Amino acid sequence: MKIIKIESEFEVYNGLNEVPKQVSELMVYAADARLKAYAPYSEFLVGAAILLDNGEVITGNNQENACYPSGLCAERTAIYYAGAKYPDAKIVLMALVAGSTKHKTTTPVPPCGACRQAISEYEVKQDLPINIYFMGETGEVIHSKSLSNLLPFVFEKAII
Structure with missing residues (x-):
């Protein structure tokens, strides 16, 4: 052991x-x-913005559905659009802002587990760390220098 x-x-x-x-x-x-x-449904709004190495900025937000599993988080909305529109571009920075419509959110809100896995796919694909900054509506901003810092054991293509 x-x-x-x-x-x-x-x-x-x-x-x-x-x-x-x-x-x-x-x-x-x-x-x-x-x-x-x-x-x-959740009344929890999330926005994501991605800066690509070609200078383009891609944004996304969460899109809910009455059939909960059918919705999509802001991070995945943005990253999948970036991958579809600019398949060869590398992601340099990702910024996330999240908060409830019911109360002020001052605590930084990191990506959920599913989004961490989706982001890790792009970090592995581009072989370059993705800087991620996240916050609530106001207050502290947390910076992670790579997705692997948030998700140290990633499930990646090398495993399968």
Whole structure:
């Protein structure tokens, strides 16, 4: 038997005024996308913005459905669109803004497990870390330098 110790490291910023300019600009795109989300059931709106290495910015938001499993998270909406429209582009940055319509969300909201797995597919495919910044509506912003930092044991094509 052996023991594996896994450590993750995150940068925590007090607010958007502390993050790099390129990140704060991307967060504005994510916040705008969030306001266009279709979330009548959960009333939890999420916006995602992706900066590609070709300079394009792709946004997405969560899209719910009365048949819950049929909906799609903001991160996957954006990343799948980026992959469909710009299949050879690499993802440089991803920004996420999330919050409830019932109360102010000040706690940073990371990608869910399904989204982490979807993002990991692109990180593995491009063989380049994806910087992910996430926040609530206001407050702290957390930065992960790669998806593997959020999901250390990824299920990838090398396994199957």
